[in-house]
Amino acid sequence: MRGGADSLHGLLLRWLLPPLLALLILASWASYFGAHVAVTRAFDRSLLDPVQALSQHIVFERGHPVLMLSQDTLRPLFTHVYDTAYFQISDEHGHQFAGDLTLPVPPKISNKPQFYDATYDNQAVRVVAMRVDLDSDPAVEEVPHFVIVQIAQTLIRRDRNLYELMALMVAPALVIAIAAGLLVSVGVTKGLKPLHALQQEIASRSHLDLRPVPVDHAPLEVRPVVVSLNALLGELAAVMEGQQRFLANAAHQLRTPLAGLHTQVELLLREQMPEHTAQVLNTLLDATRRATHLANQLLTLARAEPTTEHLVNRQAVDLSVMVEAGMVAWLARARSKHIDLGFELLPAVCAGDALLLPELFANLIDNALRYTPDGGVITVRTYAAGGVAMLEVEDNGMGIPEAQREKVLERFYRVAGSPGNGCGLGLSIVAEIVRQHQASLQILTPVHGAGTLMRVSFSVCT
Ligand SMILES: Nc1ncnc2c1ncn2[C@@H]1O[C@H](COP(=O)(O)OP(=O)(O)O)[C@@H](O)[C@H]1O
Ligand SMILES: [Mg+2]
Known part of the structure; x- marks a missing residue:
């Protein structure tokens, strides 16, 4: 050494x-x-x-x-x-x-x-x-x-x-x-300054940014190193892309047989049968739902992660419009759980990906609905403050213990004893999309005591 x-x-x-x-x-x-x-x-x-x-x-x-x-x-x-x-x-x-x-x-x-x-x-x-x-x-x-x-x-x-x-x-x-x-x-x-600049350029990258390092910024003597590094980055990107494509394909392929299974079990449940058999079939139906959810989440995650070809496709997105578009479905789910779901929507325009942002929101509201007991209150807010577009989902449910607020962002991590058939991928998807947008995610406790306040701030406004 x-x-x-x-x-x-x-x-x-x-x-x-x-x-x-x-x-x-x-x-x-x-x-x-x-x-x-x-x-x-x-x-x-x-x-x-x-x-x-x-x-x-x-x-x-x-x-x-x-x-x-x-x-x-x-x-x-x-x-x-x-x-x-x-x-x-x-x-x-x-x-x-x-x-x-x-x-x-x-x-x-x-x-x-x-x-x-x-x-x-x-x-x-x-x-x-x-x-x-x-x-x-x-x-x-x-x-x-x-x-x-x-x-x-x-x-x-x-x-x-x-x-x-x-x-x-x-x-x-x-x-x-x-x-x-x-x-x-x-x-x-x-x-040595150009070398230092090169080092900073590489150091400032995220582990997922595998784009080639610009060769013309590098001093002549270091160019062969940069060229080799770029070749390596290219291979790595290809491998990662292959894996991602495999994951997306596998998840996608799983959805069809799962949908078939789901339909068949539902059809079967309409038949006359002993109480015990019906119970087993219901458990089977639940497992099918969970597997379908998992396949969907995996697919979303694979799509959310960038590849060298597909980087976030930025366009002006009004968060309030985006929330409003799916409002009816969420209201129906809330009503079935006797949850008071309210929307306080003010214009909040950010530069974002029109396909990924709804996924982000869906996972936040899904969690709020899942982890807030019957009769709870959920409020969705969008607003712009000081050049920052905000999206907030606040509930008065069980809340996330402070010590686990980092952990819940990890893949497949669930707080012990969480109800429902989640797979622990929802917040990883949220975190990934947030990272893609150079936005920030805060997991807070609402001002009025218990519950969870999820706040996403998009600093890049248009
Ligand atoms: N609004 C919320 N209220 C309480 N706990 C939550 C909330 N959102 C997420 N969590 C906790 O974070 C964990 C991870 O969430 P997520 O990644 O969406 O996975 P999943 O919902 O599939 O379990 C959940 O298991 C739950 O314990
Ligand atoms: Mg979830």
């Missing part, structure tokens, strides 16, 4: 930032060497003047080299603000005859100034050494023919300049590296 849990963001940063840092270090290193060469060259050049000055004032007198410069002339040549400089002049045998420096003479020496690093008096110094030929007679072997001039200078100002130069070169690189890091971070976040 370790590798898989890495965020793309972290991964990209981890791949980009260390190389960036390594490059920075490498660049600093290169800058250091560049700066060192430049500073060394510049400062070495500044040592040429004193070496020339010294060499021009060495004369050959009475068999000896002599430096013809006074201390006063010499001092400014060797005095600097930060650094100290020393010099020495030795003859070809290594005998020093002028200066305050004691450094070994380099083994090979030419008439060109020669620079090298050394340590003098526990300090790092830069030394320039040069051979100066004397105008002694070359034929005479006993006298010196050349001298060696050496000047050593401490490195304080060189180092200072080197650091200054380094700072000037590395600081912009550092700024660039930090800016690059930030840009990479921002860029990666921005770059």
Whole structure:
């Protein structure tokens, strides 16, 4: 799981930032060497003047080299603000005859100034050494023919300049590296945004929404994933559709033999027969009714669930008109149970499916009639409030315990001890149709005490 849990963001940063840092270090290193060469060259050049000055004032007198410069002339040549400089002049045998420096003479020496690093008096110094030929007679072997001039200078100002130069070169690189890091971070976040949008698009879907994810919203690199996902969604939708079609077909096929059975039992019951047989036949008739109801409910449920082909077919539906259309049948059922069924119908137009909404209402009123004892009161209301179309079915029956108000929406769930031959699918159908319409269903207790108030609010009004 370790590798898989890495965020793309972290991964990209981890791949980009260390190389960036390594490059920075490498660049600093290169800058250091560049700066060192430049500073060394510049400062070495500044040592040429004193070496020339010294060499021009060495004369050959009475068999000896002599430096013809006074201390006063010499001092400014060797005095600097930060650094100290020393010099020495030795003859070809290594005998020093002028200066305050004691450094070994380099083994090979030419008439060109020669620079090298050394340590003098526990300090790092830069030394320039040069051979100066004397105008002694070359034929005479006993006298010196050349001298060696050496000047050593401490490195304080060189180092200072080197650091200054380094700072000037590395600081912009550092700024660039930090800016690059930030840009990479921002860029990666921005770059991953389409992926995030894609994730949200998929996350916001219901488990029944198996439509393909729009491919053109996805970043190019992720498109193959989306295409595969869509293929999978397509297969899943096909399977679900097949199952749904099977369920609808099976339920539909069941209805015909059940209707036949029902008719036959009813016909049989008209015959003369012993009391006991009539009782058995009545039980059979009841079971047939229940099976027919179950087949009908299954069919409705299968039809209510969306498939990729069939999504809710929205049109403007006035809930009051829809309720009124079936009113007569419901009034007849209420009368047989001595229930006072009242309608308070105000226009309430919503965008809905003209076939599914009557199913929703039928299940609500059926439950109210079923679970309200004889002599009860049921009120059906439709109205519009604040852009929301409302459908309410209120009864003063047995009510639904608060703890079970979620549960009764599940398939085949019935409150224990519920009377009648229901199969527990009615409220699942209601919930499904509500979900399809992005409406909301509330199971409430009426203001006047006992009973049930079913309220469906359709927020999408036309
Ligand atoms: N108006 C109501 N009053 C009391 N109980 C109800 C009402 N409507 C539904 N119920 C309870 O919710 C359960 C589930 O309802 P439903 O899904 O329609 O299944 P069925 O009516 O087939 O039992 C019912 O068994 C009943 O206990
Ligand atoms: Mg029911």
